[in-house]
Amino acid sequence: MLSLDSVKVGPKVFRVERPENIVDGGDSLWGQCDHSKCVIKVAGRLADDQAAVTLLHEVIHALDV
Numbered sequence: 001m002l003s004l005d006s007v008k009v010g011p012k013v014f015r016v017e018r019p020e021n022i023v024d025g026g027d028s029l030w031g032q033c034d035h036s037k038c039v040i041k042v043a044g045r046l047a048d049d050q051a052a053v054t055l056l057h058e059v060i061h062a063l064d065v
């Protein structure tokens, strides 16, 4: 199980949340990065390897400023 509560990206600390599902405009997402709230969501239903790759993907989004 992915056990990471937060991740520091440059000067910002992003809280990592694991909601069961992430829905955006009818699409079910694996992950989501909210820059304004400094929150990275990784779908709780993902297996550990998927969750780790998704977290990395969202951290790369978090680097976009």
Ligand SMILES: [Zn+2]
Residues within 6 Å of the ligand: 057, 061
């Ligand atoms: Zn993406």
